[in-house]
Amino acid sequence: MRAASRIQTTAGRLAALGFADGARAERLLTELGPEAHGDLELLGELLRAADPDLALLSLTRLAESDPGVLRALRESPLLRRRVIGILGLSAALGDHLARHPGSLEAVRPADRLTGSQMRAELLRAVGADPKSDEPVAGLTGGAALDALRIAYRGRLCHIAGRDASGEAGLEETCAALSDLAAAALEAALAVARAETPGATEARLAVIGMGKCGARELNYISDVDVIFVAEPKEGADETKALQIATRLAQSLMHACSATTPEGSLWTVDANLRPEGKNGPLVRTLESHLAYYRRWAKTWEFQALLKARPVAGDPDLGRRYAAAVGDMVWQAAARDGFVEDVQAMRRRVAAHAESTAPGGRADRQIKLGPGGLRDIEFAVQLLQLVHGRTDPALRHRATLPALAALSRGGYVGREDAKALAEAYRFLRRVEHMLQLHRLRRTHVVPSDPAALRRLGRGLGMTTDPEGEFTATWKRHSFQVRRLHEKLFYRPLLQAVARLPESEVRLTPEAAKARLEALGYADPEGALRHIAALTTGLSRRAAIQRTLLPVMLGWFADAPDPDAGLLGFRQVSDRLGTTPWYLRLLRDETVVAERLARLLGTSRYVTGLLLHAPEAVAMLGSPDDLAPRPASALAAEAASVVDRYREDAENAVAAVRALRRRELLRTACADLLGLIDIEKVGEVLSTLNDVSIQAALDVAIHKLTAERGRPFPTRLTVIAMGRLGGYECSYASDADVMFVHEPLPGAAEREAAEAAHAAAEETRRLLAMPTPDPPLHLDADLRPEGRQGPLVRTLAAYRAYYERWSSPWEAQALLRARYCAGDAALAEEFLALADRLRYPVEGVPSADLLQIRRLKARMEAERLPRGADPTMHTKLGRGGLSDVEWTAQLIQLRHAAAVPALRTTRTLEALRAAAGAGLLDPADERVLADAWRFASRIRDAIMLVRGRPSDSIPTGVKERAMIARALGYPPDGSEEFVDDYRRITRRARQVMERIFYEG
Structure with missing residues (x-):
């Protein structure tokens, strides 16, 4: 009973320390003998293993095969750490060591062996001479293959031991595995030569492809190769190719055949020209002829990894050099980027359809967020940019990713995230494959297996949970970045450019600039040089962007202005880390920026005062107009922050306005x-x-007076402001109304209201870098001669006694703008009696309105202006449409409530809906109003200064046409369209306004 209690206690203690089965662990430790049972260092090493139970079980079997192993482990802490690390990760290598304990000697060396040392070791294992490639009478048949496997797995144990103990990182482990595979191929070729008559007549080079070629091989993987052969001097080519084919077949068999010692891996030659249907072996010239004429895009992507790994070294080097030149020019092929993207989608779809249980998400290689996502993105970026940047020409993924980051092609944080994810996923892949030495990329759902993976990665608190969370985090990041980088539109644009244009050499750049239509190629070259010269990251990213952006600028109306504006904005934001990263990663931003800068001096001017606004170009949501309530809240917050400094407060409000003007102009264009x-x-x-x-203004005046503001004050919007029809160049037509507070003196109230109105006007128009807003009060009674501010009673008295028909017409646009809303409502009730007369428009007033319209056309049209090209006062222009709508409102709004609107197009729609205007006429008038309004805005946007006339200059007219969406040669079409649309509108206006 006492003994059972002791065993139970020990078992429980071992379970608490980390063994899944404490009782079995107790029994196995006892079987190892008292020295092992009391060896705390050995116990500690077992408990640090990925799977302590597996490590202890395998150690017991190893000790049965070699009783001296425990002493060896005690004497060498390094050997103990490596062996226990192997046994805790790999049941397969534990089996190998138990069968061949002599392989422990291969685990012992402190340092890693070089590729040439491993080559020599495996060649000696099969009885070949490491210093000669001549056939020797070494081991043949099954004996040679078993010897190769035993030597290979012994060296594999050394690599796995250094990996499991943390002595070697991922890159070193992958390189060592690749070198070991190359050594095995060399040894297999030696066996093949010994078994193949006439082997000396053929030179055969083995080209490593895929991960083997890139020196980033897994523990167990197909080894992709291509065979290239040449006859030895004086030998017959046909016979030599036959011999080389037998050598290649024998080599493949030597690696993949199953013997009592198992197999190494499959040698896969399907990446060769024509794949399975093509000859296994070709001459170098045959390979090159195929690639020049028939190769598909994916074949060049595969050749990126090509590296001589075995056989004739000189022939291998010549092959690699010849195909390398082709690889780095492949991106210039038609549809290259699209082909690579399509192939990735096919691979992903195949992985999804063939995944066990439909769980492609557990595939760390082909599944979403897996290794292939990283590799495809990196390779595509390499192939596109590597044709002009030799620094990107790396075979392995991590060095290529680092080079892409250094060159500015991938953001530092993005590259860091991808590299971390790649290392994590590759380590998981290695542990999955080490367990049984089986080719797998599926993360198991078994808790014990997940626990082993987590512990193997150093996660000890909650191995299963920590591993799962880390894996999901990396997969999500990889998928996001893959979508961002792999489908980056900039890649397609860069790939389509000739190499000379991507390099931006001065001669090629100047020729291209002239061909693209730049008016000042020399000036453009200076801008390019200023942006791209130097070794800084900024310059590197600019060298990536500019070859493409030059074409986008050329697609805009004014390429020279676009490039100049881009340089100016880049100079302003040059030290801002997000700017160039945004342009490179979010290509839509770069393309939009080029289009806007090459179209609009107005936008360029606004951007130069707030270049950080470039960020809003990335999304339609960011360019969507903000709600009035949000703008009002932000403006109120700004005012509150600067309340005691009137000028700074309004300057901040005007900066807000500038930002929103820019947002609107960009969305418009x-x-x-x-x-x-x-x-x-x-x-x-x-x-x-x-x-x-x-x-x-009111707060400032109140503070200066030291007493409450004595009157209510409201601002009534008039004209285009009242109609919600402001343009970029519009002044704000307003009228000021005030009403003294009870007990306030009328004179004091009037003076305060006048001062507040003047201060409001001054603050909005004062000189600052931001566009001014001029308040125009000339539509008030008596115009400039009348008081700026009147009381409600004064307005009533004026309108009852002195009002003219044109003033009733002007009031059709009146609406509340700012200030006291209740007072505005009272004023608008007064205005309604004038603008919506119940008795209609008297004949005398109607005649006066028509005469005023005719006189305005005759007198206010600028001297020399073409009446068919003036958007405001010209024939069929804005004035014609607006006066027509307003006349209908004056005559019928009292009876038709829908006509009581300040908006022109809304009034026309209401008139058509009430049967007062033929729907066809409504469409003609609305089309003319929209087109004329668009042109006025386009003139301001393009030139940066307002005008109501379509320019007569060919260049400016063409630029405005382009801004309106016409093709480069559409200037005449634009003018013809305007004349036709406005001519029809004029006919409708004359019929309704003068005759109706």
């Missing part, structure tokens, strides 16, 4: 909003700005 929305957004933005400035 990119076709994301229509002209009605542009007018509404600009008008709302002006409302918010006026309200903020008025708040500041």
